[in-house]
Amino acid sequence: MRWSFLPPLNSLLPFEATVRHASMTAAAQELHVTHGAVSRQVQNLERTLGVSLFERGARSLRPTQEARQLAAVVRDALDQIDAAARQASRRAPTGPFTLSCEPTLLMRWLIPRLPDLAALVPDVTVHLSAGGGPVFFERDNIDLAIRRDDFPFPAGAHRTRLFAERIGPVCRPDLAPRLMDPGKADVTLLHSGTRTQAWDDWKRITGITGITAEPAAQQTLEHFYLTVQAASAGVGVAIAPYAVVRDDLERGQLVAPFGFVPDGTGYHLLSRRPPEQDERLRRLTSWLRSRTDELDTGHDRAHPPQDPAQK
Structure with a gap:
């Protein structure tokens, strides 16, 4: 046999899932099998390799360094097999994408x-999930994520x-004159x-320091929205970021008296594999890029000019 150290292939999926979750119960739920089936496959792999792969406690399961x-090599190999199977398959991928944003x-x-x-990409369905912070594709069962870097x-x-x-800064139109007048x-x-540092960041970037308020005239709300x-x-x-108030500015519900400035960060679409490997993902990515072009252009258009007296 060419691969003399190749372990039982049917043990690799349960093993990889167990390492990733640090839990046989979670691995069994993901693979839709029983806890006992996962345990037997992991034990079979350990017997084949002649080494214990987990430190087992009363209520914990910790993967060893080995x-x-x-598991990392198994995961990479599975990703490559999946990508090759997609390219070889005559069937177009189906089902919705789960997108976290x-x-x-x-x-x-x-x-x-x-x-x-x-209307433009009718055969691509997206299921949306609200989420922020670090991205875990497998744990959160998502395909894509839009995140700030x-x-x-x-x-x-x-x-x-x-x-x-x-x-x-954004406000209702009737408040703008008061904001622009230092007095x-x-x-x-x-x-x-x-x-929490949004105002400080904006003042640091622009050098505008004239907008201040007493503690009693400041209010903190739990969520950015x-x-x-x-x-x-x-x-x-x-x-506010231009992206989240753009529609309000267009409707005239909000104004941005000082326009908008880059804060050094940007948003990205994260995916498990490159869009080139999945035609539906490529078209979804292309649509997102076409719509986000509006967020990289025109962000200073139709807003009142900055008042130099505020600097």
């Missing part, structure tokens, strides 16, 4: 554009740049619990 190394961007930018996706992306994930993040800047500053909603209601002024 197990983690082997940061909640505020999902609600205020992506969802309003889904009818356009359905303010934290490390998963190793091996393919990334497609979508747009640069641009931020600026009348008595508006409430709105802060988000998820981006709530600060934008409060600004739309006339409660005060919020720092």
Whole structure:
């Protein structure tokens, strides 16, 4: 036999899933088999290799270093086999993509554009999931994720740049004159619990320091979406990304007296494999790129100019 050290192939899927979840129960749920079936396959693999692959505690299961190394190689091999099978198959991939997107961007930018996706790419269905922070494709059962690059992306994930993040103060039109006049800047500053440094970042980038407020005239809301909603209601002024307020600016519900400036971050589409390996994913990615072009251009158009007196 050519592969003299090749272990039982039917043990590799249960083993890889067990290492990834650090749980035979979770591995069994993912593979739709019993806990006992996973346990037997893992034990069979250990007997074949002559080594224990897990440190077993009363309520814990910890993969050894050897197990983690082997699982990583198994995972890479399975990815390559999957990609090759897709290329060889005559069947087009079917089923929806599960796309995770940061909640505020999902609600205020992506969802309003889904009818356009359905019209232009009718054979691609997307199931949406609100989520932020680190991406775990297997654990969260997602195919794609839209994330800002303010934290490390998963190793091996393919990334497609979508747009640069641009931020600026936004408020209801009737509050703009008070914001622009140093003698009348008595508006409430709105802060988000998820981006506590947003105002400081904007002031640092622009050098504009004239917008201040006493502690009593500042309000912190738990979620970023709530600060934008409060600004739309006339409660005060919020720092917002252009992407999430673009539609409100177009409708005239909000104005951005100082325009928007890049904050050094950007949004990316993360996928398990390159779009070139899946025609449906390629067309979905192309649609996203075409729609996010609007977020990289025109972000200073039709907004009141910056008042130099505020610097």
